[in-house]
Structures are given as C-alpha cells and as structure tokens.
Amino acid sequence: xxxxxxxxxxxxxxxxxxxxxxxxxxxxxxxxxxxxxxxxxxxxxxxxxxxxxxxxxxxxxxxxxxxxxxxxxxxxxxxxxxxxxxxxxxxxxxxxxxxxxxxxxxxxxxxxxxxxxxxxxxxxxxxxxxxxxxxxxxxxxxxxxxxxxxxxxxxxxxxxxxxxxxxxxxxxxxxxxxxxxxxxxxxxxxxxxxxxxxxxxxxxxxxxxxxxxxxxxxxxxxxxxxxxxxxxxxxxxxx
Numbered sequence: 001x002x003x004x005x006x007x008x009x010x011x012x013x014x015x016x017x018x019x020x021x022x023x024x025x026x027x028x029x030x031x032x033x034x035x036x037x038x039x040x041x042x043x044x045x046x047x048x049x050x051x052x053x054x055x056x057x058x059x060x061x062x063x064x065x066x067x068x069x070x071x072x073x074x075x076x077x078x079x080x081x082x083x084x085x086x087x088x089x090x091x092x093x094x095x096x097x098x099x100x101x102x103x104x105x106x107x108x109x110x111x112x113x114x115x116x117x118x119x120x121x122x123x124x125x126x127x128x129x130x131x132x133x134x135x136x137x138x139x140x141x142x143x144x145x146x147x148x149x150x151x152x153x154x155x156x157x158x159x160x161x162x163x164x165x166x167x168x169x170x171x172x173x174x175x176x177x178x179x180x181x182x183x184x185x186x187x188x189x190x191x192x193x194x195x196x197x198x199x200x201x202x203x204x205x206x207x208x209x210x211x212x213x214x215x216x217x218x219x220x221x222x223x224x225x226x227x228x229x230x231x232x233x234x235x236x237x238x239x
Contacts, residue, residue: 042137044071045109047091047102050079058106058123065108065129076105112136118177125160125178131212132158135234142177146219147226156216157182157228161208173205175215175228182219187230208233 046062048055059082065071066086074091075081081088096102100109101119108120110133117136120129135158136142141149143159159175161184168190174181188205217231 040070041113042069042133043111043114044069044133045100045111046071046073046086047096047105047107047109048073048075048081049077049105050075050081051077052105054123055106058126061123061127061129062106062108065133068130069133110136118142119179121178128160128212131214135214140214142180143175143182144177144180146182146228147180149219153219154217155219155228156214156234157219158212158214160210160212161205163205163209167206171205175213182226182228184215184228184230187215187233 044065048058048062062071063085066084071086073081073084073086073088074096075088076091076093093102100107100116102109104121106121106123106126108126108129109116110118110120110129118132120126120132135156138156140156140158143157146153146155146157149155157175159177159182162174162176162181163171164174165171171186171190173184173186175184176182186205188203188208190205192202192204214234215228215230215232216234217229219226219228221227
C-alpha cells in the first residue's frame with residue numbers, strides 16, 4: 001500500500017476513535033447532568049464533630065452521598081476537621097437544635113425544596129440514608145407527617161421497620177422515622193416452607209426488620225391510633 005494511502009487510513013481510524021471517545025464523554029456528561037437535575041431539589045446538612053468516633057464511622061457513607069446530593073457540613077468542636085469533598089464550616093449547636101432538633105452527632109438533616117423533612121442520626125441509619133432521601137425527594141412522607149394527616153388517606157411513606165412483641169405470637173410491626181411510630185399490617189409472611197424447586201425462598205417480615213423501606217398504601221385513624229395497610233413495597237431490589 002502506498003505511503004499516502006496508509007496515512008489516510010490511519011487518519012480515518014484516528015478520526016473514528018476520536019468520534020467514539022467524544023460520544024462516550026458527552027454521554028457521561030449528559031448522565032451526570034440528568035443526575036444533578038434529579039437531585040437538585042435535595043440538600044443535606046451534615047452535623048459532625050472532628051473528635052467523634054461515630055462520625056468517623058459515618059464518613060464513608062456521607063462522602064458517597066455527596067456524589068449524588070448537595071451537602072453542607074457543619075462541625076461543632078474546635079478541632080481541625082478532615083477534608084471533605086463538600087464545603088464545611090463551624091456550626092451552632094443551639095441553632096441546629098432549635099431549627100432541626102439536632103441533639104447529637106453524626107446527624108444528617110434532609111431538606112427538600114428548602115423545607116425540613118427528616119433527621120437521620122447515627123452511622124448505621126446514615127448508611128441507609130440514600131433509600132430514605134430518594135423516597136422523600138419523590139414525594140413520600142415520614143411517619144411524623146403521616147400522623148398529622150387526615151383520618152384516612154392513600155400515602156407513600158418511608159422509614160425503618162421495627163417489631164415489638166413475640167415474633168410468632170403477638171408481633172406488632174411499625175414504620176418509624178425514629179421520632180414517630182406508625183403501626184402497619186404485615187405484608188410479608190412470618191415464615192414459609194422452602195420449596196425444593198426454588199433456589200431462593202420468598203421474602204419474610206424478618207428480612208425487613210430494621211431496614212429502610214418505601215411503602216405505598218392506606219393510612220386509617222381510629223380512636224387516635226393510626227394503622228397503615230400496605231398495598232405495595234417499593235424496595236431497592238425492585239427499582
């Protein structure tokens with residue numbers, strides 16, 4: 001092949017590779033732009049201390065959240081804070097308590113469209129925070145908000161599932177935002193026989209205890225007591 005033809009061939013290949021590279025970059029930028037647009041309604045306030053072991057434990061989860069949500073860090077002690085991939089500044093304990101009920105650290109405060117929606121405390125709950133934050137951003141309400149609604153309403157509610165009583169005898173189940181508990185009717189079996197033809201057993205109520213969920217259903221109020229009847233569970237596995 002003549003030298004000129006070879007040069008033209010390499011040039012065309014180079015142009016094709018550059019076009020593919022440019023397409024990949026533009027696609028990634030578009031995806032990041034969509035993510036930013038989807039999450040720009042949410043702002044997180046992260047209250048922490050530089051001398052707090054629980055804050056150190058929560059740090060990886062908070063940094064991970066900062067990749068998807070706008071976070072502002074506020075620290076309470078006078079030590080030199082570690083670097084974070086989001087802005088931090090000294091916080092005011094009294095103001096944080098009055099505005100958001102912050103009593104300790106680490107605490108995440110979730111704001112949606114500038115309005116306070118939820119307080120998430122401790123490293124373990126903060127590790128689960130993404131499920132809660134996404135649900136709130138998409139219109140779900142907390143147990144505290146549900147308790148203030150009308151006597152009967154179709155709602156989407158998010159929080160953690162807890163149980164009380166003996167599991168197989170008189171178990172009662174609640175969804176909680178760690179401030180208010182709303183009793184719910186169980187929607188998964190307590191136990192089930194494992195079929196020899198199935199590799200995985202069905203989900204049980206024990207699988208969701210102390211886990212964050214998004215539930216859709218009907219809340220009813222009788223004699224001052226709310227009960228939530230689950231119609232659908234929207235779990236991370238179903239997204």
